[in-house]
Amino acid sequence: MATSRTGTAQWFNVRNHALRLAQQNDQTQCPYCGIPLDYKNKRAPNGAQVDHIVPHSRGGSDRITNLIVCCARCNQSKSNRSAPKQHTKPQSKPLWTSRKW
Template identity: 40%
Template sequence: MGKVLVLNASYEPLNITSWRRAIVLLLKGKAEQLEHSNRVLYADLPFPTVIRLRYYVRVPYKEIPLTRRNVLERDRNTCQYCNTKRDQLTLDHVLPRSRGGGDTWENLVAACVRCNVKKGNRTPKEANMNLLTKPRRPHSSLHFELLKCTQGNHNQEWKKYVIGI
């Protein structure tokens, strides 16, 4: 049937749950349905795709570690210069380390070996290579799961409740 996006009372994404758990939250009155699919469980109860909790739940902030895997996942395993999906991707420093560029979310992008070598020790502007997307820090630990669940035409109604995907 699919997964359901759960929002806090403040409309901030909390997690992704099963449709069964979402139905239980709706029936107990702990959540309200914001979006639904065209499939119906009962006469007046369509399958939910986005629900919002009625009461605010405090969630501790958890920083996402800067790792090679997380950078590649953020960039959807796609070269940020030529838009190709390859197995052999490298990490490229937008501002090269030799010019003071550090290992930060905003300075690292996924790049194929060919583009990384072509860019070399230059900035993208100097190499006349445009970035497809500006690199940035993911907003929440839920970011990567949301990326997976919204690929293609899946769960497009989630995009209006989530920043940065």
């Protein structure tokens, strides 16, 4: 039985690193819709989730330079597009521009 790419220890480490960076950078809102992010309950509609800027299915990598933290609702509505249905691009800086990284 094949396992999910996002179920690997490597992905969990990258995802956790991205979430820590977002919190260190005081990212409190979704860059797509502006809703306040909930870092404690990732399954809530406003739960903080790590999203690929360029979707993996379209050649995007799991590198930190291709990741952004957004709310669960935008992450799910985005699917394999470059932005959620209601927006064209993120409103905040990507994670890799942080001085704390």
